[in-house]
Structure formats: structure tokens, C-alpha cells
Amino acid sequence: FKNLDQFDRASLITRLTNDVTQVQVFVNGLMRIFVKSPLLAIGGLIMATRLNLNLAVVLAVVVPLVAILIIVNLRLGFPLFAKVQKALDGVNSVMREYLSGVRV
Structure with a gap:
């Protein structure tokens, strides 16, 4: 347990x-x-193709763009999670100090 020290x-x-x-x-x-x-995306494209070919083309263009936006959002979010983790460490430290000073 050296790494816990x-x-x-x-x-x-x-x-x-x-x-x-x-x-x-x-x-x-x-x-x-x-x-x-993936099941919803494939099913949606199949149903869109059956209903209207133009709708399927629009979906085929929009779905990859949305996927790219999601990937960018995740890549920006992970560094923010590290900051939140450090902030929670600080909150827990302060709360531990407050609780250790409370008389029972």
C-alpha cells in the first residue's frame, strides 16, 4: 500500500x-x-430509407457530425473531471477538519 501514502x-x-x-x-x-x-442508428437509417431516401441522406450526414461533437465534448470533459476531483479533495479535507473539531 505504498502508493496510498x-x-x-x-x-x-x-x-x-x-x-x-x-x-x-x-x-x-x-x-x-x-x-x-448502434442498434437505434442502424434501425433509424433503415426506416428513413424506407420512408424517404432524401431523409436517409440527411441522417447519414448529420449522424457523423453529432458523433464528432460528442467525441470533442468527451475530450474536453475529462480534464475538467480532474479539476473537480481535486476540488472535492479540498472539500473533504475541510469537512474532516470541521468534524474532527466538533464536540460530541
């Missing part, structure tokens, strides 16, 4: 509680992205 208690508390939540959100998003979304 480099973090203070507040950081470890934040990481333990927040990381479990992040894993849950990640697995849920992974299932949604890799299972549900």
Missing part, C-alpha cells in the same frame, strides 16, 4: 466514494453507447 485522508475518501460512482456511470454509459446507440 502519497494521498492524504481527504483525497482517499473522495477517491473511494467518487470512483465507485464513476465506475457505475461508465458501465451504464458503455452499455448505452455500444449496445443501444
Whole structure:
């Protein structure tokens, strides 16, 4: 457990509680992205082609653009998550200090 010594208690508390939540959100998003979304996209394109060929062409152009926007959004969001993690470490540190000073 040498690597745990480099973090203070507040950081470890934040990481333990927040990381479990992040894993849950990640697995849920992974299932949604890799299972549900491709099926809906393929089904939507098939139905659009059956209804109107022009509609299918519009969807074939718009869907990749939306995918690119999502990828850009994710790449910008991950560095912000690191900042939020550090801010939560600070909040937990302050709360631990307050709670350790409270008389019971």
C-alpha cells in the first residue's frame, strides 16, 4: 500500500466514494453507447430509407457530425473531471477538519 501514502485522508475518501460512482456511470454509459446507440442508428437509417431516401441522406450526414461533437465534448470533459476531483479533495479535507473539531 505504498502508493496510498502519497494521498492524504481527504483525497482517499473522495477517491473511494467518487470512483465507485464513476465506475457505475461508465458501465451504464458503455452499455448505452455500444449496445443501444448502434442498434437505434442502424434501425433509424433503415426506416428513413424506407420512408424517404432524401431523409436517409440527411441522417447519414448529420449522424457523423453529432458523433464528432460528442467525441470533442468527451475530450474536453475529462480534464475538467480532474479539476473537480481535486476540488472535492479540498472539500473533504475541510469537512474532516470541521468534524474532527466538533464536540460530541
